[in-house]
Amino acid sequence: MLSQLGDGAKLLAGGQSLIPLMKLRFANPTHLVDLNFISGTSYIKEDQGVLRFGPLTRHAEIEASELAARIPILHDCAAGIADVQVRNRGSIGGSLAEADPSGDWAVVLDTLDAEVRCLGSNGERTVPFGDFIKDAYTTALQTNELVSEVIVKVPPKGSGGAYLAFKRSAPVYPTASAAVQLTMEGDVCKEAAIALGCVGLTAIKSKDSEAALRGQPITDKTLTSAAEAARAAADPQSDMRGSADYKRVLVAALLTRAIKVAARRARGEQVKVRHIYA
Numbered sequence: 414m415l416s417q418l419g420d421g422a423k424l425l426a427g428g429q430s431l432i433p434l435m436k437l438r439f440a441n442p443t444h445l446v447d448l449n450f451i452s453g454t455s456y457i458k459e460d461q462g463v464l465r466f467g468p469l470t471r472h473a474e475i476e477a478s479e480l481a482a483r484i485p486i487l488h489d490c491a492a493g494i495a496d497v498q499v500r501n502r503g504s505i506g507g508s509l510a511e512a513d514p515s516g517d518w519a520v521v522l523d524t525l526d527a528e529v530r531c532l533g534s535n536g537e538r539t540v541p542f543g544d545f546i547k548d549a550y551t552t553a554l555q556t557n558e559l560v561s562e563v564i565v566k567v568p569p570k571g572s573g574g575a576y577l578a579f580k581r582s583a584p585v586y587p588t589a590s591a592a593v594q595l596t597m598e599g600d601v602c603k604e605a606a607i608a609l610g611c612v613g614l615t616a617i618k619s620k621d622s623e624a625a626l627r628g629q630p631i632t633d634k635t636l637t638s639a640a641e642a643a644r645a646a647a648d649p650q651s652d653m654r655g656s657a658d659y660k661r662v663l664v665a666a667l668l669t670r671a672i673k674v675a676a677r678r679a680r681g682e683q684v685k686v687r688h689i690y691a
C-alpha cells in the first residue's frame with residue numbers, strides 16, 4: 414500500500430507521535446496506512462537466546478511481560494514511558510521509527526546487543542541497532558520500509574542493567590536519562606555499556622564512562638570517573654527543561670545511581686527502580 418499510495422502516505426502504529434504532529438499540522442499525510450489491522454504484529458517471544466518484539470508491541474505489554482523482565486532494563490524503560498494511556502497505545506516499532514531525540518527506547522537498546530528487522534518491497538534486512546538511528550528523527554529505514562521486528566540478545570549470566578530518567582511529570586519526555594548494562598565477574602566489571610538520553614540529538618554512547626568501569630570494581634572512585642566522563646560526553650541544549658549545565662550535572666548523577674542498581678542486579682538482587690519525578 415505504501416508503494417501504491419506514494420510519498421504522502423504514512424504508517425500509523427499507536428498514533429502517539431503521529432497524531433499529535435497531525436493535530437499541530439506539522440505532518441499532513443495524504444493517506445494513513447493503519448498497521449493495527451495486520452494481525453500477528455504484537456508479540457514478545459523467546460527464541461534461542463534472543464527476545465523478539467513485534468513492531469506493534471505496546472510499551473504496556475513490555476512493561477507487563479515476565480519474558481521481557483528477564484532483561485530488567487527493558488522493564489525500566491517500558492514502565493517509565495509517559496502515562497498509562499500513552500503506554501497502552503504507543504509501540505516499540507513506532508518509537509524507533511520516529512527516532513525522537515528524547516525517546517527512551519533508543520537509549521536503552523544502545524546498551525544491549527540489539528537488531529532491527531526492516532521489511533520493504535525488496536525483502537527483509539537486519540540492521541544492527543547501532544546503525545539504525547542516524548540522527549534526530551532520521552533512521553536507516555528506506556522509502557517504503559517498515560520496522561518488522563526488534564531483536565534483543567539476552568545478556569550473559571552475571572549481567573544486570575538499569576535505566577533511570579529524571580522527568581518533570583509522567584506524560585512528558587525526560588529532562589535527562591542514563592542506561593547502563595554491566596557484566597560482572599565477582600566484584601569486577603568485565604563489560605560495560607553506557608548510553609545517555611536527552612543530552613544530544615541522539616542517544617550518546619559514553620565510551621569513556623564504559624572504560625572507567627571495565628576491569629575495575631565498582632567503587633566511589635570508579636563511579637566518580639564514570640560520572641565525570643558522562644558529564645564531558647553529554648552535549649545538551651538549554652531549553653524549558655533546564656540549562657545545558659544543569660543537564661550535564663543531572664545526567665552524571667543519574668548515571669551514578671543507574672550503575673549502582675545495575676551492579677546489584679548483576680549480582681542477582683531483585684531491585685525495583687522508578688524514574689525520578691520533579
Ligand SMILES: Cc1cc2nc3c(=O)[nH]c(=O)nc-3n(C[C@H](O)[C@H](O)[C@H](O)COP(=O)(O)OP(=O)(O)OC[C@H]3O[C@@H](n4cnc5c(N)ncnc54)[C@H](O)[C@@H]3O)c2cc1C
Nearest residue numbers: 424426427428429430431495503504506507510517559560
Ligand atoms: C503525551 C506523550 C508523552 C510521551 N512521552 C514519552 C516518553 O516519555 N518517552 C518516550 O519514549 N516516548 C514518549 N512518547 C511517545 C510514545 O512513546 C509513542 O508511542 C512513540 O513515540 C511512537 O509510537 P507509536 O506506536 O505511537 O507510533 P505512531 O505515532 O503511530 O508513529 C510514529 C512514526 O513512526 C512511523 N511508524 C510507526 N510504526 C512504524 C513501523 N513499524 N515501521 C516504520 N515506521 C513506523 C509512523 O509513520 C510515524 O511517522 C509520548 C507521547 C505522548 C503523546
